[in-house]
Amino acid sequence: MTGIGFRKDFAEEFLQENQLKVDFIEVAPENWMGIGGYWKKLFKEVLKDYPLYTHGLSLSVGSPEELDFSFLEKIKQFLKETNARIYSEHLSFSKCENAHLYDLLPIPFTEQAVKHVSEKIKSVQDFLERKIAIEIVSYYTPVAAEMKEIEFINAILQESDCELLLDVNNIYVNAFNHQYDAKNFIDHLPLERVSYIHMAGHEKVEEDLIIDTHGQDIIDPVYGLFEYTIRKMGRSVPVLLERDFNIPELKDLQKEVNQLNIIKANALQKKFAHAS
Amino acid sequence: MHPDIQTHKIQSRLASFCRSGENSGLKGVSKGRLKHYRRLVFNNVNSSLKSAYPLTHNFLSEEKWLKAVTDFFREHVCESPQIWQMPGEFLNWLTEKDDPLLKECEFLSELLLMEWLEVELFMMEDIECEYSTQQNAQRDKLLINPEHRLLAFNYPVHLKNAAEITEADKGNYYLLMHRHPSNGSIVFTDVSVFFAAMMQHLSNENQNINNLIQKTCTDFNLQVNDEIFKKSKEFIGKAISTQLILGFTN
Ligand SMILES: [Fe+2]
Numbered sequence: 062m063t064g065i066g067f068r069k070d071f072a073e074e075f076l077q078e079n080q081l082k083v084d085f086i087e088v089a090p091e092n093w094m095g096i097g098g099y100w101k102k103l104f105k106e107v108l109k110d111y112p113l114y115t116h117g118l119s120l121s122v123g124s125p126e127e128l129d130f131s132f133l134e135k136i137k138q139f140l141k142e143t144n145a146r147i148y149s150e151h152l153s154f155s156k157c158e159n160a161h162l163y164d165l166l167p168i169p170f171t172e173q174a175v176k177h178v179s180e181k182i183k184s185v186q187d188f189l190e191r192k193i194a195i196e197i198v199s200y201y202t203p204v205a206a207e208m209k210e211i212e213f214i215n216a217i218l219q220e221s222d223c224e225l226l227l228d229v230n231n232i233y234v235n236a237f238n239h240q241y242d243a244k245n246f247i248d249h250l251p252l253e254r255v256s257y258i259h260m261a262g263h264e265k266v267e268e269d270l271i272i273d274t275h276g277q278d279i280i281d282p283v284y285g286l287f288e289y290t291i292r293k294m295g296r297s298v299p300v301l302l303e304r305d306f307n308i309p310e311l312k313d314l315q316k317e318v319n320q321l322n323i324i325k326a327n328a329l330q331k332k333f334a335h336a337s
Numbered sequence: 338m339h340p341d342i343q344t345h346k347i348q349s350r351l352a353s354f355c356r357s358g359e360n361s362g363l364k365g366v367s368k369g370r371l372k373h374y375r376r377l378v379f380n381n382v383n384s385s386l387k388s389a390y391p392l393t394h395n396f397l398s399e400e401k402w403l404k405a406v407t408d409f410f411r412e413h414v415c416e417s418p419q420i421w422q423m424p425g426e427f428l429n430w431l432t433e434k435d436d437p438l439l440k441e442c443e444f445l446s447e448l449l450l451m452e453w454l455e456v457e458l459f460m461m462e463d464i465e466c467e468y469s470t471q472q473n474a475q476r477d478k479l480l481i482n483p484e485h486r487l488l489a490f491n492y493p494v495h496l497k498n499a500a501e502i503t504e505a506d507k508g509n510y511y512l513l514m515h516r517h518p519s520n521g522s523i524v525f526t527d528v529s530v531f532f533a534a535m536m537q538h539l540s541n542e543n544q545n546i547n548n549l550i551q552k553t554c555t556d557f558n559l560q561v562n563d564e565i566f567k568k569s570k571e572f573i574g575k576a577i578s579t580q581l582i583l584g585f586t587n
Contacts (some may be wrong), residue, residue, distance in 0.1 A: 100460070
């Protein structure tokens with residue numbers, strides 16, 4: 062299964078022309094819940110044809126303060142109404158002292174954070190009565206880290222017993238920005254928890270810094286890392302192409318989707334050929 | 338590495354750096370990289386505000402616009418988890434603190450309000466209602482589209498380019514905005530004080546055409562005559578065609 066991050070920028074084209082064929086779409090609930098009119102109508106149309114995966118922005122499981130349960134209730138309602146297959150969120154914080162920042166900030170890799178974030182993820186899962194998938198975000202500077210990133214992530218995954226949304230591009234970006242080996246990082250993740258994969262492009266803004274813009278095509282080394290991951294996992298999970306800015310023609314996005322399908326099929330075939 | 342630093346405090350400092358651009362002693366970060374967070378966060382907020390208020394943004398100097406956005410994001414606690422609602426908080430914030438920007442020119446608050454209500458109407462949840470497009474003896478009361486806003490302005494912000502509005506334009510203007518039920522677009526209708534009052538009555542209570550005209554005339558101490566009746570029916574017919582009035586109900 063391969064999907065596309067569904068955006069208003071190409072929503073009409075996507076519905077009218079048959080240029081991009083995918084198995085599912087993904088949206089941020091925040092952009093489509095509690096609305097009416099034109100977009101509601103269009104969203105209903107697209108939901109007739111595609112299963113929905115969701116990727117939240119504002120729940121902020123990494124916030125130091127309490128979860129916003131009234132917001133979570135609305136999310137729950139939205140997931141129910143749209144029959145969403147997956148609800149995923151980011152391992153980051155986007156709200157602090159109750160002020161939304163509308164962006165993803167890195168959580169300090171500390172023991173305290175492991176505790177408060179794991180507790181929150183557990184509460185969310187209890188409240189929604191389903192497991193959620195948490196995405197490792199790209200980040201540009203560590204913040205007062207007491208432990209390694211991989212230790213931080215693994216501790217949270219284990220304590221909260223949630224699923225992992227593996228954004229392969231994010232791992233590539235982080236490995237580049239913080240100078241570690243991306244494959245080695247993936248080797249140390251509990252891959253059995255991966256329920257969903259994201260793929261995207263990025264932008265190199267300085268000699269030693271990549272910003273995760275989702276505004277470019279996927280680059281070859283990220284495809285390579287994707288193949289490595291699938292082979293290592295040895296099983297298929299839904300894969301999403303994220304393209305948020307600088308959106309090309311849909312037929313060009315189709316090429317990327319095709320590429321992802323080919324790589325996945327090959328990687329799994331090799332795996333099974335090897336096993337037999 | 339930083340045994341005595343509390344995680345909460347660090348997170349607050351990072352957040353407040355993103356909101357203000359001022360680093361209040363955040364340690365254990367790469368300074369060269371940190372600036373990107375402020376840049377990304379601020380650009381996101383700024384571009385959301387620009388797309389909600391294109392006319393205001395166009396009218397103000399970039400310096401004044403940026404000062405307002407910067408102050409807002411630093412001082413205001415953005416409450417909505419949905420970024421499309423944040424521009425509404427911007428308007429409330431400017432209004433509540435009576436920001437000097439609003440004194441910049443008299444019509445700015447009207448321009449901002451019109452722009453925000455357009456966004457809000459376009460995005461708001463659907464309001465279901467029952468009506469018929471045919472009038473009959475049982476169903477003779479007009480039903481106004483509940484997805485509308487009626488605004489009274491001192492300046493023609495809905496009629497003229499903001500840069501061309503002058504003191505000489507000061508007067509009484511009435512604007513009706515509604516969401517078209519079939520295509521979701523926002524329709525702007527400039528109306529006279531008489532028809533504004535009429536639509537206000539209809540918005541308060543569904544009523545039949547004769548009562549509606551009668552009531553409105555009473556407001557203005559007018560006797561219903563053929564001319565008023567004809568003009569009113571014309572207006573109502575037009576309002577039905579644009580679906581400002583949806584149809585008939587009982
Ligand atoms: Fe992602």
